[in-house]
Amino acid sequence: MTKTIHPIGIFDSGIGGTSIWKEIHSLLPFEDTLYLSDSKNAPYGNKTKDEIVHLAIKNTEYLLEKNSKIIVIACNTATTNAIKVLRQNYDVPIIGIEPAIKPAALRTQTNIIGILATKGTLNSELFETTSSNLISNPKIIEQIGEGLVDLIENGKIISEEMDALLNKYLNPMIEANADHIVLGCTHYPYLKPQIQKIVGSSVTIIDSGHAVAIQTKNVLSKHQLLNTQKRTATNLFLINKNKSVLSNILSDYLPSISIEEVDF
Numbered sequence: 001m002t003k004t005i006h007p008i009g010i011f012d013s014g015i016g017g018t019s020i021w022k023e024i025h026s027l028l029p030f031e032d033t034l035y036l037s038d039s040k041n042a043p044y045g046n047k048t049k050d051e052i053v054h055l056a057i058k059n060t061e062y063l064l065e066k067n068s069k070i071i072v073i074a075c076n077t078a079t080t081n082a083i084k085v086l087r088q089n090y091d092v093p094i095i096g097i098e099p100a101i102k103p104a105a106l107r108t109q110t111n112i113i114g115i116l117a118t119k120g121t122l123n124s125e126l127f128e129t130t131s132s133n134l135i136s137n138p139k140i141i142e143q144i145g146e147g148l149v150d151l152i153e154n155g156k157i158i159s160e161e162m163d164a165l166l167n168k169y170l171n172p173m174i175e176a177n178a179d180h181i182v183l184g185c186t187h188y189p190y191l192k193p194q195i196q197k198i199v200g201s202s203v204t205i206i207d208s209g210h211a212v213a214i215q216t217k218n219v220l221s222k223h224q225l226l227n228t229q230k231r232t233a234t235n236l237f238l239i240n241k242n243k244s245v246l247s248n249i250l251s252d253y254l255p256s257i258s259i260e261e262v263d264f
Contacts, residue, residue, distance in 0.1 A: 004227045007032040009068025011059040014042035014153045016187025017074025023213035037239035043149035044077040045118025056082035080124035093219045099184030100206045105134045114141045114173030117184025143169045152187045155245045183207040238262050
């Protein structure tokens with residue numbers, strides 16, 4: 001049986017990576033997907049590098065056991081801390097995601113950009129390397145989004161607690177005259193409407209979702225793994241905690257997707 005009909009395997013520390021899945025599914029609607037939501041261990045951003053690597057390996061091996069033909073790490077923290085180890089140990093293509101600092105740095109007019117990300121991403125070696133290798137030299141205002149992932153995972157995207165945290169984290173960026181804000185966590189695109197309301201229409205908000213989808217398609221094509229059959233795709237989501245939150249965030253895709261709560 002050809003590997004082209006095997007699923008695209010995607011994992012995240014929780015439900016945030018569904019923002020990446022939506023981009024991949026939109027670009028590659030005939031590809032089967034298998035999404036792993038490790039919500040039981042969310043957020044990854046507060047864990048040590050060894051813990052993050054251990055969880056990334058566990059998730060990757062689970063997806064490979066289910067015949068995934070490619071692994072998409074839909075998690076900035078897991079990418080920046082574990083992608084090198086994963087690529088050294090597994091012979092399938094592995095796609096990662098990094099905060100879109102480069103396009104923000106190229107487009108800024110004020111030469112000031114803000115980045116909202118987890119502690120694990122901002123403190124990683126890969127993030128430091130990417131930031132220091134920019135052709136331009138903008139001022140980067142880094143902000144750890146402490147508490148944001150927890151609220152999203154608990155279904156509190158629209159809440160007073162969320163509004164309070166976003167105002168606290170974003171106001172210093174506005175005061176510093178940042179004209180681009182980079183979302184450095186795949187959970188954060190679900191907060192775009194609130195963020196845009198706070199920062200105003202003159203500030204551009206950037207995430208990496210579409211770029212990851214394009215890269216996934218390019219890598220599948222390069223390795224002759226693209227599914228060329230035009231048929232209804234199977235999209236299975238596995239979560240190890242509270243599947244109702246995942247169901248709510250993917251409500252527009254029901255009943256064409258399947259969601260199962262499993263122990264892993």
